[in-house]
Amino acid sequence: MSHKLLAGKKGIIFGALDSQSIAWNTAQSIFNEGGEIVLTNAPVALRMGSIKDLASSINSPVIAADATSIDDLENLIDFAISHFGGKLDFVLHSIGMSVNLRKGKEYTDLNYDWMTKGWDISAVSFHKLLQTLYKKDAMNPWGSIVALSYIAAQRTFPNYNDMADNKAYLESIARSFGYFMGKDKKVRVNTISQSPTPTTAGQGVKGLDQFLKYAQKTSPLGNASAKECADYTVMMFSDYTRKVTLQNLYHDGGFSSVGVSQEVIDSIQEK
Numbered sequence: 001m002s003h004k005l006l007a008g009k010k011g012i013i014f015g016a017l018d019s020q021s022i023a024w025n026t027a028q029s030i031f032n033e034g035g036e037i038v039l040t041n042a043p044v045a046l047r048m049g050s051i052k053d054l055a056s057s058i059n060s061p062v063i064a065a066d067a068t069s070i071d072d073l074e075n076l077i078d079f080a081i082s083h084f085g086g087k088l089d090f091v092l093h094s095i096g097m098s099v100n101l102r103k104g105k106e107y108t109d110l111n112y113d114w115m116t117k118g119w120d121i122s123a124v125s126f127h128k129l130l131q132t133l134y135k136k137d138a139m140n141p142w143g144s145i146v147a148l149s150y151i152a153a154q155r156t157f158p159n160y161n162d163m164a165d166n167k168a169y170l171e172s173i174a175r176s177f178g179y180f181m182g183k184d185k186k187v188r189v190n191t192i193s194q195s196p197t198p199t200t201a202g203q204g205v206k207g208l209d210q211f212l213k214y215a216q217k218t219s220p221l222g223n224a225s226a227k228e229c230a231d232y233t234v235m236m237f238s239d240y241t242r243k244v245t246l247q248n249l250y251h252d253g254g255f256s257s258v259g260v261s262q263e264v265i266d267s268i269q270e271k
């Protein structure tokens, strides 16, 4: 399926690590829709992941950037503008990491240095990215910026640990900075709140397999895949969503509006 919805549009995709990554799938969908991309990831991810395979299949350069470093962000944006010969139309922030989650530290016993690091990578990096784009006047009018979130920002999921707080902060930055991006640059900023998805970051969450099944049973349309999230992001980067901004958009098969489904009731019925 290709409608060339993004023909002539150019942008930066953060966070493609391997073929399961939501960002990887999004880069492929954008390419299929005629968009041009500069790929980026943290230096360590460039060494360990397989981003170069993706890059060669979609004719994209890859620039290393730690999303918490203003110097790296400035260098990346300068490169992208000179590579494209003009400003950007879209940017995807698909970045998340909790050191506490990764090291199995419980929410009731957090290491605060790790919390600060995870918060910087998962949430504050989005402010740093938006501020760097804003100061450099790097976006074309009617451009679109998306970051990926999860419903633990609104509801309690005990195993999601301090990532829940990071996502709440990320969504708030989208609204707060999105105001200035809209007023001053005519650029929209939104978060997409995606279903649980089996990726490297997702697998850091304890009990992900059972949780995927629970979400699948709860969502009337079933869990949204990485590819489906990619297609939704294409729509958010297209000219068909020009007045959608400051929103947290649920892309979860209906999970966020369901109290309990019949399948879940049936699965816990006493025998």
Ligand SMILES: NC(=O)c1ccc[n+]([C@@H]2O[C@H](COP(=O)([O-])OP(=O)(O)OC[C@H]3O[C@@H](n4cnc5c(N)ncnc54)[C@H](O)[C@@H]3O)[C@@H](O)[C@H]2O)c1
Pocket: 014, 015, 016, 017, 018, 020, 021, 022, 023, 041, 042, 045, 065, 066, 067, 068, 093, 094, 095, 096, 097, 121, 148, 149, 150, 193, 194, 195, 196, 197, 198, 199, 200, 201, 202, 203
């Ligand atoms: N997998 C899920 O269940 C799920 C659900 C909802 C939202 N999300 C969100 O989707 C986004 C993408 O995650 P994913 O599931 O595709 O997993 P992923 O592991 O493939 O992607 C996470 C990316 O973050 C990058 N990253 C980490 N630290 C970085 C840094 N300092 N600078 C730049 N990049 C850095 C990693 O290298 C990796 O590419 C994340 O924001 C995640 O929280 C995931």
